[in-house]
Amino acid sequence: MPSRIQPNHLEGMITFLTVARLGRYTAAAHALGVNHSTVSRRIADLEKALGGKVLARGADGWEITDLGTRALPEAERAERALAGLSSLADGTTSPQLRGIVNIAAPDAFTSCIAIPPLAALQRREPRLRLEILTATQQLRQRRAGIDIEVVIGEPVVNRAVTRKLTDYHLRLYATREYLDAAGTPTCVEDLAQHRLNYYIETALQVDELDLGIRRIPDYRYGISSTSVFAHISATLAGSGIGLLPDFAIDDPRLVPVLAEEFSHAASYWAVVRDENYRNPAVRACLAALAAGKPSQPTP
Structure with a gap:
């Protein structure tokens, strides 16, 4: 029988949301500044309270269950509420983007196209942290720990948002x-x-x-x-x-x-899993990447 949701389960909701986006407990622990066992304990407490599993282990990381899919909007609502409270504490008029966004992209795209618009975004959003893994490889159907993956050629992928960049x-x-x-x-x-x-x-x-x-x-x-x-x-x-x-x-x-x-x-394309696309910080980074323009070659 499910337990009654308590205020302490708020941490569990945010932790669940982070694992859902990153696909790994270890990646979520790094993003939240806690250890792996804390992530595991919070998820277990939340699942006990909800009376079912919100995450299931898949071949390439943790996947959201049907119960997790139903719980996801509530977790996002809690995230937005916390961001709003943080803005009040900071004296700002609107919630700021925060947290870590992990991007995987080819090295030439990263240096010549991505960095200028991402740097401009970070200047506007000082609480936003960006980590970029440079790699030129095929798209993975699910790549744990990556919010945005930039690939060469139009990708074919399920349960993800794709966008042509340039x-x-x-x-x-x-x-x-x-x-x-x-x-x-x-x-x-x-x-x-x-x-x-x-x-x-x-x-x-x-x-x-x-x-x-x-x-x-x-x-x-x-x-x-x-x-x-x-x-x-x-x-x-x-x-x-x-x-x-x-x-x-x-x-x-x-x-x-x-x-x-x-x-x-x-051509370069961006791929974002559906659950990651719901993250405002990820959407802001995707918009910045789409606005990036290649430098012109010298004649």
Whole structure:
């Protein structure tokens, strides 16, 4: 028989909401500033009071049960009430965004597109904390501890909000010194005589990026890396021709190669699980990412 809800269950509601968004007890504990056992105890107390499970262990983290789905709006209402009380205590006129928002995004997108609008948001919302994991990989159906995941190519995912952020192109670049020494390609087939700086073939998990390199029939391996900035550095160092995102090129030492013949279109998309999208801080970060504009490459 369920127990009567007590005031001390407010902590349990906020803890439940945090686990629902992050998918892991450990991630929730970090966000709330408590230990794993405290999270577990609060959830257990809340479930005892409600007379059922609000969370169930899934293959990739904790999932919300039917009871949890019904309890979620009440937990969010409690969160908004606490935010309002905090605003009164701070002397502000409206609730401020607070807490940690975890974002996973490719390194070039993070540095060249995401950081400026996110920094502007954080200046407006000083209580908002942002953590960004740079990774270029396939979308995971559920990625524990991540509120917003930025991927390359349109994602196919269930129970999530997706939003297109921006288009860009992969193009070929090299230094003038390299081209003077190794020769300037006049067609895509000429790339067979040149080294190409790009991702590690065995580590390339993104279809859009794989399709880009497959459009080049033959080439020699240059310096391969999981980092776009390593590709750029290798190309600047004269190790070969780089297959690079156009928005990340702002160094006049890099000149386009086969500009009229080769260009591969790609796009960045954001994915937010439904329960995370209900978090005002996450929605604010998503809006900031959507407002970010790629820097223009130097001619």
